[in-house]
Amino acid sequence: MQIKQHYFLPFAVVFSSMSLADEQCLVPVPSIDKQALAAKGEIVVKANSVSMIQDQLADFSGNVEIASQKAQIKAQNARIDKNTRKLTASGDIQFQDRQMQVQSEDLLLDLDSNKMEMNSTGYRMLQFQGRGAAQKIQLNQTQGIALQDVSFSTCPEDMEDWKIVASEIELKPNELWGTVKHARFYIKDVPVFYLPYFSFPVTTQRQSGLLLPKINSSDTFGLSYQQPIYWNIAPNYDATITPRVMTDRGFQLKNEFRYLTEQHTGAVHLEFMAKDTDTPDNDSRYFYRLTHQGEITENWFINAEWNQLSDDNYIVDLGSDFYNRADTHLFKTVSLAYDSHNLDINASFRDFEVIGDHPSTYRALPEIKLDYDIWQGEYLNLDVHSELALFDNREGGLPKAARLHIAPKLSLPWYTPWAEFLAETSILHTSYRQKNTEDTNLDKNVSRTLGQVRLYGTMAFERDTQWFGKNLTQTLEPKAQYLYTSYKNQDNIGLYDTTRLLNDFDGLFRGQEFTGLDRISDKNQITLGVTTRLIDDAGREHLKFSLGQIFYLSDNRVLESERQNSNRSALATELDWNITSRWTASLDAQVSSQNERVERSSVSLEYRFDNNNLIQVGHRYVRDLSGVEISQAGVTASWSIAENWQWVGRYYRDLDLNRSTESYTGFQYDSCCWSLQIVWERHLTNRFDALGNQSLDEYDSGIGLKFAFKGMGQGSSQRSLLNDGLYGYQQPYVIGH
Template sequence: MSKTWGVIAATLISSNAIAASESTPKLCSQYLQPISWQPLSSLPKNAIDIQADDVEMQGKDSAEFSGNVVINTNKMSLFASSALIDKKQSLLNATGPLRYQDHFSDVNANALYADLDNTEINLLGADYQLTQQLGHGGAEKLSASDSEISLINSSFTTCPTEQPFWALEADNITLSKHEGWGETHNAVLKILNTPVLYIPYFTFPIDDRRKSGMLMPKIEPSSRYGLEVVIPYYWNIAPNYDATFSPRYMSNQGLQLITEFRYLTEQHSGLLGVEFLEKDDSEPQLKERYLVHWNQQSYLSDNWRLSFDITNVSDDNYLTDLNSSYANETGTQLDRTAVLSYLGEYWISDIKLQNFEVLGDHTESYAALPQITWRNRKAYSALGIDFNLQGEFSHFSNDTLVITEATRFHVEPKASVSINNYAWSFLSEISLLHTRYEQKGDFAGTDYQSDVSRTLPKVRLHGQLNFERDTQFFALGGTQTLEPQVQYLYTPERDQKSIGLFDTTKMQDDFYGLFREQRFSGVDRIAQANQITLGATTRLFDSKNQERFNFSAGQIIYLEDDVKPSAQSFDNRTNYNALFAAQTMVHWHRRWYFSAGIQYDADAKELIESHTTLDYKGDNNKLVQLNHRYANDVSGYEIDQVGLFSSLPINDNWQMVASYHRDLTTGRSVEVFAGVRYESCCWAIQLTGKRQIETDLNRTIHQDDAQFDSSIGISFVLKGLGGKSNYDIEQVLQQGLFNYRRPYFLNN
């Protein structure tokens, strides 16, 4: 069962319990009490209002009422055939058929006796209905007080129908109004009136507060794990601390323990997860297999922040073999980062410690220990010119590469003039980039040097025009815009072969990337530039100012052959001399959304990358998404894949989901997922099946050698016994190698 975070007065809020409001509203709203009981507004405090057809006094302190007796106090109402009140002893006896109501319950019973001073009420032969949440049943004796309801020889169910799908029958059931939980002794769980399980002691929620206890188990057979059974236990340590222990049995691997500890204080919030498998029967050559994940965010003061995210695994194939919610099974590295941030009045600075655990046969990354960056929070202005300064100091280390250690100092002052108007904007910038390196290692036979300094200027001019007009295009009766833009970028040539690559990689070549002032992340490579970028965007807005269509296209024009990417690239496969990029979005109806993008090398007449997505999203979790993506070179392979996500509700109770992805290059499916779910106001069951390519980071697998994993899973929830039924269809469709991504709507 998933848990979510919330912060209210430094208290953890978790979804380990279920209340009536958490049940599917469309399914259960008809069964909820529309109006809870309220006392008479004109009734004085501690007074008793009695109405009856006949009254017979029995001395000064007692009276017997008969015929349509109605008794009201500030805490309850009673409708009975007859009633006897002893004022001296504060006792009330009533015979039925009678009806009793208070803030928490609505009860039909045969008889009642109560102590009015202590507000203790006992009802015999009771049929009760909780009014603050779903829950009803019968009891030989029902005792109610301000704090709890006690049921003797009783039953309880959250199923609203007269013939419930499930019910608990017990010698004793106690419902705590203050704690929000119920507990049973000597209970029998019945499904369709058939006993299925004897439970000596059991607790369950009656509202949305948390309590320690068993969560719903997971049962899923698969070709990889065999029979997989997960039985989680939730420990509610304190309002701001909790933990979950999840023994996971896999018939092919063995017994794994998955634990998670969460904490929340005024200054810190975090999560510590530990997974441990002492012996993997499917990998006998391996010793203990484990994963440790620690994530924390800290607000040390108004100016200082601290965060860290650390994940460590025992072996490269841990994630692909065992999976984990803390990392992606298809990832090739684990990030370990700690950042101390200072947010001052004039300066912002980050002190970062970072290294990576590289999984599989990949080049080890450099560790940055530390990396200190700073920048001014607000530009200094003089004579209409804005002056900014940013810089960085970093120390890198990696014993497995030629450059084993390196220290980098970078400083970048910038002067800029910007003009912003409704109809146009213009930005001119000039920067001076100075970087100094001290590098250590055995540089024999390489171009690397121990001490390197590099200084070069950078000039960027960017202008944009904004046109708009009224239009009837698409019969929208709205506005069309045209936003042409042009950029000139100049950076002189510098020989950078003597500098290593520590945290630098080529960035994405999309439409927005055409107008970046650099082609690489980091500063180890600053590309020579003498180029003009031309581009334009047009948009259509309807009469309600909602964007219905846009189209953007642009291309870089290199003014010299020496500045073309292929002439200065450190990776010729990912550079194109005449890159054309375009993208579009069509949102012609609130339920339909189309998006597409393309990157094309106009010089070589070669398609580089493309993507297309068509979405339909209706009511009641109805959605269909068709997508296609193409890339001409991903680790030496061509990627040409089509995909389908769908959710098809049959009615209010039945829902079907499916996803399918096929590789057109190899002519085979790469992932198939299907599921069906039945959900009522009382219970829910979900059956899923999937087949997907396995990942093995211990060896190189070619496309023709791929192996598949198939599995079938089933989950079953009895609502009101600790199971959560909040069904998120988008979350279900993210359980795989290919995740469903909801379209982005600016006006949502």
């Protein structure tokens, strides 16, 4: 039987501030049947039987269902009293709306005040992980929800590792915070902490408050405790203030301020120590970083990144979220860009903060680049690339220069689905005005004009084949390039932004041996290469193998060129092989054409049992890196060692010096409601002495600890320890790359 009454039924406030739980930890709850809900302002009652008494009382019994616009109540018995304007229910009561589910012994609803009360309840949140019990739950349309003598946990009912027990929890409508009174925190059944009062956010909006602390230790700074404090200043401004205490160094304050407007975004990071007790003079130390990206108009954009630190050892001693121990330069760049259909302009100021005893780097103050497409036809394009740069150096005695470069280019492109051809001819004109050229072989005024011709073509052939019993498509993609660049002596030009580039397979067809424009090598060469792929019907790439080499038709006369006394470049090869669904391999190598020795190589082999279990071994080799031979081998692994337990490790060893360069191991316990990470690492400090020379023999080791209760502001996953801790981990093969 069904009866309609025009009453309003209030329902629970959203607990939406907690983090989402892992899906496997949530117990499925039937969603509300929307068709069973009532229209706005109505209550719909269904029951096996109903008894009416003088049109004042209505008694319902047997599978009673009471529905309003947003929620349902199920019970064995219910009564509506029109005199007292109350609805009561009893017997296996189940209340459910879109946010929570409640089981109760009895229920009382005041139809005039829209207040509902349930006693001896058990509840579970539906949009996030959370459950518990309450002696009494009171719901009110205007006052919100109050839970008395309540417990809360994000753990499943059969494994309640932790819980909060409180005398009262209140959640008010349109309030950003809920309040908890007389809270006791339990681990298992043991009380470990008490708070007479605290508040917590009840919406998904950002709220000011304490974030999870970070605790770790190191030989460099001792025991470190960081307590981030989040300040939600405005919807588009916020700050994170992090006091840090280190037993061996003292107190540090770290600040991050972020801003967002309709067209601009950026951040200011500042770290400061008034006194470092581990330095001889108790020196103050600091680091700051400014970043900004913005759109001034539809076509004009601005970007900035500015970094500065107090001393060379700041990152080594105190760590950094933005740089690591191997970095030698901190960027200082401000750029203004214009972007349109046929004109691109970029004006930038580029400077560097040099870390340690490294050659002083030239800064470009400013550097302006302009690309203009004069004409674009179906088969013929004409464009101009130009640059203007002013190079300065902090060391006053070094040469300085103004450089103007103009390069008009005429190109003839031709594309089809199976082939590509490109013919280009360019004029490269560069003018220099150089200062401080005394006692050098540099000229004050230099003008250099070169001609360049490039012919490039590639084709793609396919055939059906089988590979270990699989039907695949094999491609054969030969490519060839002829490149000619005229010669002019460039010994009278300084090196301002020029370094030699490494030639991997893609670099063979780059046509450049140097970054920058200070050296443009003369070329008369042919580059040949071939790539073959194995692709399945779904488009997944099972294997990619490339091989290429440059053949020199004449000797090079630019002295800085790497090519000397040889008519061929090193043979470059690359291999990405998805051997099976679990085994993948990668190889990148350059082999000298003169002595057939490997000049550079990187090789890795990975076995992946599933997403959480893998092991990767690798080796990297460089025959000559600034006069030093590099040969390092390492292993990276991640493995589930028991239920909810994950182990990760990383170890690299220098084979020439017969010593470790990096060691890392970590364990993580990850349950439905809490997680624990313990990591240990040891690495070379790379610390600088007073002269800026870097130590290559000192080690630093430390331990890190991270503990989180899920549902209390942070979740976790088993892969996070691998992704966050093993920052050097990469898959050796990426599908379709």
